[in-house]
Amino acid sequence: MAKEYKIEIKKRISGVNIKELRSQDIIPGIYYSHDSKESILFQMTLSELRNAIKSGAAIFQVSVGDKLRNVIFKSVQYHPVKDTVQHIDLYGVDMNVVINIKVPLNVIGECIGVKEDGGVMNLPLTEIEISCLPSNIPQFLEIDITELHLGDSLRAENLELGDEDTLVTSPDSTIA
Numbered sequence: 246m247a248k249e250y251k252i253e254i255k256k257r258i259s260g261v262n263i264k265e266l267r268s269q270d271i272i273p274g275i276y277y278s279h280d281s282k283e284s285i286l287f288q289m290t291l292s293e294l295r296n297a298i299k300s301g302a303a304i305f306q307v308s309v310g311d312k313l314r315n316v317i318f319k320s321v322q323y324h325p326v327k328d329t330v331q332h333i334d335l336y337g338v339d340m341n342v343v344i345n346i347k348v349p350l351n352v353i354g355e356c357i358g359v360k361e362d363g364g365v366m367n368l369p370l371t372e373i374e375i376s377c378l379p380s381n382i383p384q385f386l387e388i389d390i391t392e393l394h395l396g397d398s399l400r401a402e403n404l405e406l407g408d409e410d411t412l413v414t415s416p417d418s419t420i421a
Contacts, residue, residue, distance in 0.1 A: 249315070250302035253293055254335075257286040267331070274333035276307070277319065279342070287335075294330060303346075303382035307335065315340055315379060338379045345413050347372045348383055350420065354391030362395040370420045373401055374413035381409060390421050 254274070257266075263273050270291040277284050287307075297305060305316050319336040323329065338344055349372045358364035373386065386404060393399060402416035 249304045250297055250300040251306040252297045254287040254289045254307050257288040272330050272333055276335045278337040279339050304379050340379050343376050343378055345374055345376050346382055347374045349385045351385040351387045352390055353387055354389045356390040356393035358393050358395035364395045368421050376411040376413050
């Protein structure tokens, strides 16, 4: 079961000076609903965003139009030089409808090919895309590379997913 965390957001009025908001550690964003084409401008404090990220939750609850909604972070844009958060897109989800989402990979172990044969480990993928119910979003997928020998590879199709999860990333994509 995916962890949930409530975040406080405030409606934002179009035309507000975005640079001024950011200088006050307020992050602008937009909320997209899963069941309507309507979008809502919002803002949240940087500290609220940090707390949400630290929570480790996959699903977040926000008040939108006096209703509590379940959302996921659709995208987070960063400043290209300062690496500060510039904008957030939240996407409303129906907890009973399957969604596609990218999940980070957590590599464990030291492979035999590196330890004994002097090989070099290459990890071209750091995340994969899966299809699952919002309540089943894993925090990460763990991959054990201990048994990889020199010249071996681990592909996306080799990952063990939950019974109700489906791989969206190409099955022949190399992970390690």
